[in-house]
């Protein structure tokens with residue numbers, strides 16, 4: 001076909017004339033003319049991004065590249081014999097991964113079938129990647145389907161890859177430099193890319209889903225376990241937490257919704273779409289024969305299903321209605337902690353003073369806040385660290401002062417912390433460190449329920465609930481004459497003892513909570529088995545504070561969404577980190593010391609290898 005004929009055909013189609021082309025081709029031609037103002041008579045040579053820009057795009061897509069790699073290699077294995085080139089592009093259409101015949105590098109680069117090629121429709125005109133991004137569907141752009149003559153020798157077939165929230169995140173493309181004349185020759189190519197995209201989405205969903213059930217489904221029982229059609233992640237409340245694209249389409253269809261609006265599906269109860277609740281999931285595991293695991297969608301479609309439980313320790317416990325939500329945040333699902341929380345629940349509803357005992361960092365303030373939240377008190381929670389206020393200022397800080405009560409006093413006077421906590425909770429941390437004089441004053445406030453500011457004459461009514469805490473043994477301090485006995489009894493209407501972290505049976509649950517706290521938004525961090533082992537083995541003298549800090553630091557350092565041993569503070573990783581360094585050293589030696597070769601083998605960016613080497617103290621030349 002000559003350029004003039006090609007341009008004429010595009011103009012005819014644009015005017016609404018009949019065309020033998022697929023509708024998505026004509027729609028893309030229209031976008032090129034109307035939106036991007038491209039001219040089919042002007043050739044747009046392929047654009048390959050410079051190294052620096054490509055690196056940025058690759059770094060952003062690194063996680064996906066790692067997950068997709070084995071699928072891509074398998075696909076390339078199937079198609080390389082027929083001269084196909086394989087490209088993985090990001091959602092901007094930039095090729096961030098490439099498999100092609102190295103002997104043809106020059107021709108492939110020229111044609112844009114290469115790493116760093118920009119296949120955005122607005123730049124390259126009608127092309128498979130661009131049209132796939134625009135429509136969200138798998139398609140083939142064959143020879144003269146392309147917009148201008150630059151790409152008309154090519155035949156390109158692309159399938160979209162969606163993330164677990166239903167957003168298009170990448171495109172998988174296989175292309176031929178020269179192809180048979182008939183477009184139908186590419187039907188098999190389309191099936192292949194679509195199947196690979198589906199498997200990449202499944203792998204991605206499994207990698208992203210740590211704390212939820214995963215329900216895989218297929219239309220026939222034979223393929224359910226080996227090659228399911230789609231999968232949905234379901235949280236403990238029975239809501240859809242993630243899905244592959246096929247699942248998104250199936251769910252949308254069952255409720256007669258538009259599959260292009262994943263927000264209508266995500267977060268909704270699974271029972272809106274399937275005849276299923278979260279309680280049915282345990283009966284759909286592989287413990288039962290496949291043929292019996294049948295369920296129906298709301299539109300009557302029958303499906304074979306396979307439910308996969310979240311790994312032990314990551315399961316969120318069945319909510320215990322007896323313990324309010326605020327207190328359930330503390331932990332539980334294990335006898336010792338549940339008993340503690342049940343007691344805290346009963347105390348929260350009273351005005352009784354509570355004293356919390358526990359080593360430093362065991363969560364005394366955390367629990368005090370939870371008790372306050374569960375108490376329904378309308379006033380604020382005010383925390384006072386009795387060990388941190390200088391003695392000279394303590395009285396004014398706690399009880400306030402009248403105008404001009406002392407040099408440097410606020411001219412209008414100031415409310416003390418006790419009064420600030422009126423109708424709420426006053427949390428007195430490290431109460432054992434309170435000077436004796438202040439203890440006397442505090443005792444009076446508690447007994448009389450009024451506070452007299454320093455230098456004031458008018459006492460003010462206060463109603464506060466007091467929770468105190470100490471990591472020191474107050475009874476011993478009383479025996480030593482360093483703590484007032486009468487205050488001790490007033491604060492100790494009830495006592496709760498918090499166990500040290502090393503004794504907590506809900507340790508794994510706490511780790512998961514802190515992982516969730518420090519996960520970057522929209523992504524769950526996971527932890528490698530060896531790193532988890534190291535966490536379990538540590539004695540945790542700093543308790544939850546130390547664990548919280550360790551996970552926060554590891555979350556900032558880790559790569560690929562998984563905390564490894566090397567990401568943990570040295571005192572935790574200890575000798576184990578050495579063996580990981582050894583592994584890296586051995587792998588590097590196996591690649592003849594070539595960092596790029598190792599990066600290719602592991603499917604990561606070169607900078608990642610350099611970073612790991614630096615962190616493990618492996619110098620470049622070693």
Ligand SMILES: Nc1ncnc2c1ncn2[C@@H]1O[C@H](COP(=O)(O)OP(=O)(O)OP(=O)(O)O)[C@@H](O)[C@H]1O
Pocket residue numbers: 329330331358359360361362363364365366367429471510513514544545548
């Ligand atoms: N159940 C929990 N879940 C998540 N984080 C927690 C939990 N309990 C405590 N933490 C975290 O651990 C850290 C220490 O908790 P907190 O300050 O309550 O301990 P503490 O016993 O009052 O310490 P100290 O004796 O030193 O005053 C805080 O960062 C807190 O957020």
